[in-house]
Amino acid sequence: xxxxxxxxxxxxxxxxxxxxxxxxxxxxxxxxxxxxxxxxxxxxxxxxxxxxxxxxxxxxxxxxxxxxxxxxxxxxxxxxxxxxxxxxxxxxxxxxxxxxxxxxxxxxxxxxxxxxxxxxxxxxxxxxxxxxxxxxxxxxxxxxxxxxxxxxxxxxxxxxxxxxxxxxxxxxxxxxxxxxxxxxxxxxxxxxxxxxxxxxxxxxxxxx
Amino acid sequence: xxxxxxxxxxxxxxxxxxxxxxxxxxxxxxxxxxxxxxxxxxxxxxxxxxxxxxxxxxxxxxxxxxxxxxxxxxxxxxxxxxxxxxxxxxxxxxxxxxxxxxxxxxxxxxxxxxxxxxxxxxxxxxxxxxxxxxxxxxxxxxxxxxxxxxxxxxxxxxxxxxxxxxxxxxxxxxxxxxxxxxxxxxxxxxxxxxxxxxxxxxxxxxxxxxxxxxxxxxxxxxxxxxxxxxxxxxxxxxxxxxxxxxxxxxxxxxxxxxxxxxxxxxxxxxxxxxxxxxxxxxxxxxxxxxxxxxxxxxxxxxxxxxxxxxxxxxxxxxxxxxxxxxxxxxxxxxxxxxxxxxxxxxxxxxxxxxxxxxxxxxxxxxxxxxxxxxxxxxxxxxxxxxxxxxxxxxxxxxxxxxxxxxxxxxx
Numbered sequence: 360x361x362x363x364x365x366x367x368x369x370x371x372x373x374x375x376x377x378x379x380x381x382x383x384x385x386x387x388x389x390x391x392x393x394x395x396x397x398x399x400x401x402x403x404x405x406x407x408x409x410x411x412x413x414x415x416x417x418x419x420x421x422x423x424x425x426x427x428x429x430x431x432x433x434x435x436x437x438x439x440x441x442x443x444x445x446x447x448x449x450x451x452x453x454x455x456x457x458x459x460x461x462x463x464x465x466x467x468x469x470x471x472x473x474x475x476x477x478x479x480x481x482x483x484x485x486x487x488x489x490x491x492x493x494x495x496x497x498x499x500x501x502x503x504x505x506x507x508x509x510x511x512x513x514x515x516x517x518x519x520x521x522x523x524x525x526x527x528x529x530x531x532x533x534x535x536x537x538x539x540x541x542x543x544x545x546x547x548x549x550x551x552x553x554x555x556x557x558x559x560x561x562x563x564x565x566x567x
Numbered sequence: 568x569x570x571x572x573x574x575x576x577x578x579x580x581x582x583x584x585x586x587x588x589x590x591x592x593x594x595x596x597x598x599x600x601x602x603x604x605x606x607x608x609x610x611x612x613x614x615x616x617x618x619x620x621x622x623x624x625x626x627x628x629x630x631x632x633x634x635x636x637x638x639x640x641x642x643x644x645x646x647x648x649x650x651x652x653x654x655x656x657x658x659x660x661x662x663x664x665x666x667x668x669x670x671x672x673x674x675x676x677x678x679x680x681x682x683x684x685x686x687x688x689x690x691x692x693x694x695x696x697x698x699x700x701x702x703x704x705x706x707x708x709x710x711x712x713x714x715x716x717x718x719x720x721x722x723x724x725x726x727x728x729x730x731x732x733x734x735x736x737x738x739x740x741x742x743x744x745x746x747x748x749x750x751x752x753x754x755x756x757x758x759x760x761x762x763x764x765x766x767x768x769x770x771x772x773x774x775x776x777x778x779x780x781x782x783x784x785x786x787x788x789x790x791x792x793x794x795x796x797x798x799x800x801x802x803x804x805x806x807x808x809x810x811x812x813x814x815x816x817x818x819x820x821x822x823x824x825x826x827x828x829x830x831x832x833x834x835x836x837x838x839x840x841x842x843x844x845x846x847x848x849x850x851x852x853x854x855x856x857x858x859x860x861x862x863x864x865x866x867x868x869x870x871x872x873x874x875x876x877x878x879x880x881x882x883x884x885x886x887x888x889x890x891x892x893x894x895x896x897x898x899x900x901x902x903x904x905x906x907x908x909x910x911x912x913x914x915x916x917x918x919x920x921x922x923x924x925x926x927x928x929x930x931x932x933x934x935x936x937x938x939x940x941x942x943x944x945x946x947x948x949x950x951x952x953x954x955x956x957x958x959x960x961x962x963x964x965x966x967x968x969x970x971x972x973x974x975x976x977x978x
Contacts, residue, residue, distance in 0.1 A: 403698075404748040411693035412749060415678055415686040423678055423819050426760055426770065429828040479839035480952025486834065493847075494828045501830035504768040511665060511766040555837060558849040562883040562937030566950045 427500040431545025435516045438540035444524030460529035469529035475550040489530030495547040498523050638666035643731025647859045652913040654734035656789045661796050662708050665766035672800045681822035684751030691800050697741040703912045705880045708732035709809035712959040722974030726859045735913035740785030743778040756822040761803045764818040771812045772826035781806045807882025807911035808850040841952030852882035854941050855960035856933035867971035870924035876917045881935035888934040889916040895928035927967040
């Protein structure tokens with residue numbers, strides 16, 4: 360029934376009725392708002408399956424299971440101070456993102472907007488971690504996967520924490536002297552956390 | 568056997584040396600006027616070329632992708648050079664987030680774990696042994712066509728430059744639901760993470776319902792193994808959904824009861840709206856169409872018949888109708904749709920037009936089976952805001968000048 364509730368909400372939104380933004384936020388743990396043909400969960404597979412594949416070992420899963428969830432699930436042990444972070448950032452990150460996170464040649468990382476406004480559909484404003492990203496956990500997840508660009512996936516967990524500490528500090532999200540660890544990242548409420556809403560496009564005659 | 572030793576090249580050389588000879592004249596039809604001896608050979612008078620282990624295009628046909636960026640770059644499909652609804656695999660668009668990985672098919676593994684009864688690993692050979700399906704679908708990057716989402720777009724854009732992050736293929740693979748049945752997905756699982764084995768370890772959260780619907784782990788494209796740049800040896804294929812979520816080089820599916828909020832579904836591929844919010848998980852591609860002929864930089868040589876043609880597509884099912892306007896949207900007439908019209912696939916449309924030589928403004932407008940009508944830029948900007956990002960499916964237009972030149976012009 361939850362799904363139908365979301366469809367109803369989408370209808371309200373389409374009518375441009377002001378709604379409480381907190382109701383509009385995508386809650387973790389919800390299913391999607393989409394309507395699918397329910398073809399059942401078992402396909403036409405025979406009883407007991409086709410028998411291909413083998414059980415995954417704990418070690419195989421651990422080696423690849425690198426994702427960090429928005430609730431902090433998957434964050435490893437470890438921490439870094441902002442100062443450790445800035446030192447690491449200067450050595451490894453600044454060459455692509457600028458000394459203070461606002462340079463190039465790659466993505467602009469740092470910058471907040473007055474009042475943490477969210478004018479991206481109306482004005483040509485660069486999005487940054489501080490003014491756009493809804494979850495700090497994404498920062499850890501992405502840096503661990505993909506950074507630095509010339510040696511992706513090479514950072515130790517401590518170095519990832521250091522990078523995260525630096526980027527958060529450059530966005531005025533953690534103060535000088537702070538220690539950034541799993542707790543900090545999971546609990547940090549990013550400025551744009553509540554800006555993200557479900558896709559209310561459903562087909563049909565209304566342009567959304 | 569003297570005749571057999573006479574190659575095409577020696578005939579051409581001979582022709583150049585002995586112009587006027589009766590024999591040469593019969594072989595070289597019109598060489599003097601054409602000025603290109605090789606083109607002028609009468610193919611009925613010389614032995615043809617030998618067959619080869621791999622075919623190749625005619626040297627006269629040179630469609631190419633348009634490449635920009637490097638390892639994080641894109642290639643765009645030459646839409647204006649293609650026919651029908653299938654994109655040759657070597658011309659399929661690309662969008663990479665950290666280059667094209669080299670994946671050894673013998674070492675390849677797909678891991679499915681998380682909220683499942685039996686976490687399992689499948690080899691490529693095993694994936695190929697499951698019952699397979701073959702279906703035709705379009706793929707489009709949701710960032711495609713952003714240069715058209717403005718009131719004053721550049722006129723000197725070709726279909727490829729504007730909307731080349733669009734392609735259509737016949738895909739073969741195993742339904743994800745078959746694999747999910749194999750591992751025993753928990754009823755409480757509502758999302759799964761799809762993760763690639765590129766250097767970005769690109770990952771997206773996908774609602775599990777898409778797996779029960781029509782998602783595939785695809786390993787073949789247009790009758791052959793998927794090419795490296797398209798995700799070799801296997802990729803996720805989510806029919807009708809934005810390209811980025813169709814994770815290439817797929818190596819892991821993790822079932823969960825919530826989305827993972829990865830970088831590419833939060834900081835990217837979210838759609839800002841005028842009210843200070845942004846849509847997240849905006850997967851479906853809405854109905855869109857594009858005239859690919861006549862279009863910039865083509866120049867119409869003279870008034871008369873012009874066969875207008877292009878593509879229409881929708882992630883919500885079938886294209887129901889495509890309308891054409893030659894007067895900037897004042898009046899519309901139905902185009903012909905090439906049949907069969909397949910759901911979530913490119914649909915070829917055509918419209919026979921008599922150009923009278925006056926300036927004209929060509930537009931196409933798609934309607935899908937849900938009743939959705941491809942909107943104007945003004946309608947879309949009113950609904951989302953002038954700087955909204957992604958899902959740029961507004962009406963496209965081409966202005967034809969009286970000298971036959973054509974420029975992109977939507978409004």
